[in-house]
Amino acid sequence: MGSYDKAFIVGYVCRLCSEQKKKVIHLYSNKAQSLKLLEKIELLPIKVEKFDNLPKTICENCIERLEIQYSLIQKIQKSNLIQRSHRIYHSNGRCPIECPLHGINDSSWSVQSDSSVS
Template identity: 45%
Template sequence: MGSLDKGVLTGFICRLCSEMHRVVLHIYGEEGIRLCISEKINRYLSINVSRSDPLPKTICKNCLERLENQHRLVMRIEQAANMLKGQRKARVTRGAYVSLCEDQQNPPASE
């Protein structure tokens, strides 16, 4: 049997794929809390987990890897969106941004 201190259990059903696995990670164990597994499941998947629900509280290695990949993808997308918003804001501040919605009939006077 795996170390309960690290939240590794053996012979349990994965909450996500519902398959029996020899080694799983307890969602609310020390390692599961450190990795924020329940928060990631609740954020990225169309299911909610809680300590009080009657379903399994373990996740297999494959599902954990997929969940972590999803997390990295979302973090990368959010980081890129923030960077693009920052660049757009900088262009607007410098006056380099021209809105497509500006009044076409009153172009700015040339100097």
């Protein structure tokens, strides 16, 4: 009885690494929703649609990699935002205290502003 069931558990194919894993999370499950998996997968160069004929499961290894990649992207976006506002604040050539990068020695900035063609 019990052994009969086991023979049929071959695992699921992971959408991201194509490996067959026993422990996977379905992309449209509650668990995936709480982990924001779909949101994170949107940042990848693939498209996942609910009714495409492709695997809807993702393995634990890939979730881990996805988390790392997601936090990296968030960090880059945040940093980009800070640098942009740094630029806006610097329109007068100084770094005021309101600037998120205030106090940071930003040599790239001064090089850029000094190297005006004369």
